[in-house]
Amino acid sequence: MATQKNSAAEEAAKKALAAVNAKKAAEKKTAEKTKVEHTYTQVGQQSSNKEELLAVTRKNALPFRIGAIVCWVLAIACEIMAILIFVHKVEFSFTTENPGWTIAWIVALVLDLAFLIVGSQLWKKANHLDPASKKNEFLFWLQNNLGVIVAAFAFIPFIILVLLDKNASKQSKMIATIVAVVALLVGGLTSYDFNPISQEEMLDAVGVETVYWTASGTVFHAYDDCSHLNHSVELMTGTSTTAIEKGKTRLCKTCEARAEKEAEAAGIDLTDLPAAQ
Ligand SMILES: [Zn+2]
Numbered sequence: 001m002a003t004q005k006n007s008a009a010e011e012a013a014k015k016a017l018a019a020v021n022a023k024k025a026a027e028k029k030t031a032e033k034t035k036v037e038h039t040y041t042q043v044g045q046q047s048s049n050k051e052e053l054l055a056v057t058r059k060n061a062l063p064f065r066i067g068a069i070v071c072w073v074l075a076i077a078c079e080i081m082a083i084l085i086f087v088h089k090v091e092f093s094f095t096t097e098n099p100g101w102t103i104a105w106i107v108a109l110v111l112d113l114a115f116l117i118v119g120s121q122l123w124k125k126a127n128h129l130d131p132a133s134k135k136n137e138f139l140f141w142l143q144n145n146l147g148v149i150v151a152a153f154a155f156i157p158f159i160i161l162v163l164l165d166k167n168a169s170k171q172s173k174m175i176a177t178i179v180a181v182v183a184l185l186v187g188g189l190t191s192y193d194f195n196p197i198s199q200e201e202m203l204d205a206v207g208v209e210t211v212y213w214t215a216s217g218t219v220f221h222a223y224d225d226c227s228h229l230n231h232s233v234e235l236m237t238g239t240s241t242t243a244i245e246k247g248k249t250r251l252c253k254t255c256e257a258r259a260e261k262e263a264e265a266a267g268i269d270l271t272d273l274p275a276a277q
Helices: 002-034 050-086 100-129 137-164 170-191 199-204 240-245 253-265
Strands: 039-042 211-213 234-238
Touching: 050 100, 050 137, 050 199, 050 240, 100 137, 100 170, 137 170, 211 240, 234 240
Parallel strands: 039 234
Antiparallel strands: 211 234
């Protein structure tokens, strides 16, 4: 009995060892395969203080903020058009009867949604280039949720006015309400920033000597062999301050986890380090 048990345990240990070796070999193979020879472009010139840096990020974000506001104004204009068509205040030759009338206000609502989504993406991009400060909790919330607020304004007035309309049939009102509620949900969710960044988080990353980034990305990396950099041959390198100026306002999450792990292995407690100025 005892020998049988021992041989079973031995067998299991052998299998486990084989599995570990196979995994190691596979990892080595993929590491070789994904190794990219990067070319580096050193980027210099950085702001010398916090105010200067914030002026640069504000300037970077400005075109996106203007674009967002223009799109949102167009979204509300489309909503007003949808309302006016629905209540027959605006009429075209093809909207006097169905299906022209129904198609016309649905198209207006779809355009409303499209402008809202584009505007909100531009707004989110602006908030990542130039994050709001957490010092004022309300303003931080407002800036990060403005897209969702605009989404409410882009559909709720339509829903209310449709429900109050005395001329339209019950069926038309129901279709209009469903379409607008779906658009409100889609618009609200796509406008919401699930991963907002604060100005304090951005400034915390300032002062790192060498970081890496790509032209297209929105983050910078602490390691040039980061798995997210495998696809790009051309890497920019400079200080984290320069990276922020170039619109890469946050450290890549993978690099952050790796840095924490390495610090832990080296016995450095990151919470003991003074915050970067
Ligand atoms: Zn990374």
